[in-house]
Amino acid sequence: MNYSSYLNRDYKPHAAGDTKRPPRLHRKHLHLLAIFSVTAGLVALFSPSHDAEATRQITQQASPASGQVAREEILDLPLPLPQQLGKSRSEPRQPQDLPWKSVTVRSGDSLSLIFSRLELSPQQLHAVVEADEGGKLLTALRPGQKLHFQIEENTLQAIKYIISPERSLYVTRKGESFNSNVIEHPVEIRLTHASGGIDSSLYQSGSEAGLSDNIIMELANIFGWDVDFALDIRKGDQFALLFEEHYLDGDKLRDGKILAAEFTNRGNTYRAVLFTNAEGQSQYYSPEGKSMRKAFLRSPVDFHRISSKFTRERYHPVLGKKRPHRGVDYAAATGTPIKAAGDGKVIFRGVKGGYGRTVVLQHGGSITTLYAHLSNFRRGVGNGSRVKQGQVIGYVGQSGLATGPHLHYEFRINGAHRNPLTVKLPDAEPLPAKYREEFAQQSGQLLAQLDLFKRVQLAEAGEQ
Ligand SMILES: [Zn+2]
Known part of the structure; x- marks a missing residue:
């Protein structure tokens, strides 16, 4: 899948009055951070893994090129490492002079x-x-x-x-x-920072900051619950993140995880930190320990597949008169999968007048969501079916009164229409209380690290 073409095409700057400002890009490697001290040996392969507490020391200095006074801060991050078994990293002795x-x-x-x-x-x-x-x-x-x-x-x-x-x-x-x-072979984990201002699209700015497609998608996934990356991105939005890169013998193997990130959308700043609990499950939380996930998806179609939205109130092209529009229309290709916005039950699946093929889901007591103009229903998802958040329930089409393929999406609380783009969505489960202390410690360190980078970046930008 080529995300780049989708993202390039789909993001357009919206704010007209913005002063022209070049995107601020920044990317810096923390100097050699941690050798994932991996151990050799078969015992490790065939015995259950243990968590050994280790400390990863991060030393951060201003880059020599910036001409700043070098600053040094040391942060100690707890990092689970495989149990040390004291095996050698060198190759065993081989018969000499025998070709491989x-x-x-x-x-x-x-x-x-x-x-x-x-x-x-x-x-x-x-x-x-x-x-x-x-x-x-x-x-x-x-x-x-x-x-x-x-x-x-x-x-x-x-x-x-x-x-x-x-x-x-x-x-x-x-x-x-x-x-x-x-x-x-010891994998070296480098902690990397990147940030940028969005000029035209998250994809473009992310690429210019040196981020891979995967990291850009991951960033969008983390904040996709709060920010509609298809419709709400504005020129001047900003991002910053701290993530791992895995190196082997000086060559990059792959990107690791995003450890902390920040996204500013239309003046609202969202921050997220990765927390891994004792059972090894990882999730992103806000600094206050709220899950970044919500009980509802912000958009029931993947953001990179949406090509545009229509105005909220418009002259209806088919009925030929103006009428209020009570949902959001996501234009996307026929056949694009539509996801259940939240866990729920199918209370309607069939043809509903001008809506064409329609699915209505009931979520808990008071919330319903409606998906209209489908080309097809998902097989096996019928009246009374239980669905999970993110489960595909049907496909974009233009059945009913529609001039082109799109999803018409409505969000209702106690029967009253709410704007799905702005309605305050209920949170998913917060951080369990037993992890609060550990989380506070981990997140505090990561966010301090992210702030440190931003300060260095600002200082450097000020010198230019
Ligand atoms: Zn509509």
Whole structure:
């Protein structure tokens, strides 16, 4: 899916009177932060994981280029690390002067097929697989993975198996049997900061700040409950975030998680912090511990699929007269999935006059949502069905009185229409009380870090 084209196309600056201001972009790596001290060894692979408390030290200095007085602040962040098992990170000793023969795993391949292609005996295969726990890893090969063999006159000496960029398995001959060990390559986690002002679209400004599509989408997902990224973005909106990047041997492997973020939309600033509880579940909360999620989606169609909205009161093109419009219309391609805005029950599914194919959901006692002009209903979602928030209930179309494909969406409280774009949505479950203290500590540190970056950014902007 190419989000960029959607996002580029869909975001338009709305405020006409804004003074022209170049987007302020900023991105800085914190100097070498944390080596995810990963351990080698099979015990770790086959025993339940333990949380070991460790401290990650972050040292932040103004960049030398800025010419500022270097400032240094040290923050201690608690970070769960895999239990240390004291294994080496160096490769085990290999037979010298024996070339490695590389094999790429094909679709439908197995270790025994590979062994027979290499003319290695079934006895050796057996010895490898039975060697110890490590041999079992070789029974779960995936196409495209690489295996390297050292073979001397049809006698296997060693196998090197690249399980992932971070993990390799070594199987080495020891007399008539084999030993194995897993080498974990240390992944370095760098904490990165990025921020920017939105000039035309979140996607464009995010890209200019060096953010990947994934991080931009993630940012939009975090704040998508409060900000309608399809309809509400204005020139001058701003974002700032603190996120992890994973590096291996100096090369970036992938983006990690967004740890803290801030989004200012039309003068309202929203902040979010990631909190991971003792059970390993992660969720974003406001600094006050409220869930960033809401009991209702702000928009029942994915924001990057929406091309425009219509005015709220308009001359009805089909009826030929002006009439109040009591919902929001999201223009999107026919067939675009429509999601249930919240948990609820289907109380109507059928054709409803000018609404065409329509679904009405009842949420709790007082709230109903209505979805109209559908091209089709989702199979299996009928009258009386229970639906979960985000579950697809139908598809955008133009049934009933509609001039083009769009979703007509209404939100009612006790039968009275409310503007779905501005209605105050009920919160999802807040942070459980037992985590409050831990959360306060974690979030305080992360937000302090985010503020620190913003101060450095402001100082640098002031010098230019
Ligand atoms: Zn409408």
